[in-house]
Amino acid sequence: MTQLDTKGLGSSHAATMEQAIPMTTRRFGSWEVLISRRTLSSADLANRYDAVSDKWARTARRFRLNAAYCEPLLASQVVIDLMRVEPKARILDCGVGNGSLSIALNSLTKGPADFHAIDTSAEMLVQAKSVMQHAGLNPHLQQADVMLLPYEDQSFDVVMAAHVLEHLPDPQRALAEMVRVLRPGGMVFICVTRPSLFGALVQLLWRTWAITEQEGIAWLHASQLVDVGYQAVRLGSAGFTSTAFWARRPQ
Ligand SMILES: C[S@@+](CC[C@H](N)C(=O)[O-])C[C@H]1O[C@@H](n2cnc3c(N)ncnc32)[C@H](O)[C@@H]1O
Numbered sequence: 001m002t003q004l005d006t007k008g009l010g011s012s013h014a015a016t017m018e019q020a021i022p023m024t025t026r027r028f029g030s031w032e033v034l035i036s037r038r039t040l041s042s043a044d045l046a047n048r049y050d051a052v053s054d055k056w057a058r059t060a061r062r063f064r065l066n067a068a069y070c071e072p073l074l075a076s077q078v079v080i081d082l083m084r085v086e087p088k089a090r091i092l093d094c095g096v097g098n099g100s101l102s103i104a105l106n107s108l109t110k111g112p113a114d115f116h117a118i119d120t121s122a123e124m125l126v127q128a129k130s131v132m133q134h135a136g137l138n139p140h141l142q143q144a145d146v147m148l149l150p151y152e153d154q155s156f157d158v159v160m161a162a163h164v165l166e167h168l169p170d171p172q173r174a175l176a177e178m179v180r181v182l183r184p185g186g187m188v189f190i191c192v193t194r195p196s197l198f199g200a201l202v203q204l205l206w207r208t209w210a211i212t213e214q215e216g217i218a219w220l221h222a223s224q225l226v227d228v229g230y231q232a233v234r235l236g237s238a239g240f241t242s243t244a245f246w247a248r249r250p251q
Contacts (some may be wrong), residue, residue: 020038059129
C-alpha cells in the first residue's frame with residue numbers, strides 16, 4: 001500500500017541561508033547598485049504549490065515531462081546501474097510534484113525498485129499518490145523538505161530532483177543533503193531551469209534561479225562527486241529550457 005507520511009516536515013521550515021538571486025547590476029561612477037530578489041520561503045512555496053496542485057497534471061502534459069526526463073535518464077546510465085542492484089534498488093525523488101520523474105525512470109527500468117518521494121506540498125503529495133499509482137508505482141510518500149531529508153545516511157541507490165533546486169535559497173545545501181543519503185557508488189540526478197527567455201518567465205513568476213551548465217557542474221564537483229555529466233532537456237514546445245546533471249558518489 002502507498003504510504004503517505006505527513007509527520008516528517010518537522011522543523012523543515014527552519015531558517016535557511018538567506019541568499020538572494022542577483023537580478024541586475026548598474027554602475028554610476030564609483031557606485032555599483034545590485035538589485036537582487038529573495039526566493040520564496042519554504043512555507044510560501046508549499047502554499048503556492050498546494051494551490052496549483054490540481055492543475056499540475058496539465059502542466060506536466062503541456063511540457064511533456066515524462067518524455068522529457070527519459071532522454072537524460074538514459075544518457076546518465078542510471079538505468080543500467082539500477083538493473084545491477086539486488087534485490088531492489090531504492091530510489092528517492094525530492095520535490096516529486098505529481099511524480100513525472102519517477103514515472104519516467106520506472107518506464108525505463110526493467111527490475112523491481114522501491115520508490116520513495118518527498119515534497120513540502122501536501123496537495124502535491126495527494127496528486128503524486130494518485131498519478132504514480134495509476135502508472136503502476138507504489139511509492140512511499142512523505143511530506144518533507146529536501147534541505148532536511150528524514151532518511152539515514154547512504155540509504156538510497158539513486159537520489160534525484162527535477163525543477164526543485166532552482167526554487168531554493170541555497171540549492172547547494174539541498175544538493176549536499178541529497179548526497180548525504182546517497183550510497184557510495186550511487187547516482188544523483190538533477191534537472192534545473194537554465195537561463196533562457198522561458199527561464200526568465202519562470203524566474204519572474206516563481207522567483208527561481210536560472211542555473212548555467214558551468215554552475216551545475218561546479219556544484220557537483222564541490223559536492224565531491226565524480227563521473228559528472230549533463231544534457232540539455234527539451235520541455236515540449238518551450239524548447240531546451242532546462243539542463244539535467246548527473247554524477248556519482250565515489251566508492
Ligand atoms: C516545478 S515542481 C516539479 C515537480 C516534479 N519534480 C516534476 O518535475 O514535475 C517543484 C516541486 O518541488 C516542490 N518543492 C519546492 N520546494 C521544496 C522543498 N524545499 N523540498 C521539497 N519539495 C519542494 C514543490 O512543492 C513542487 O511539487
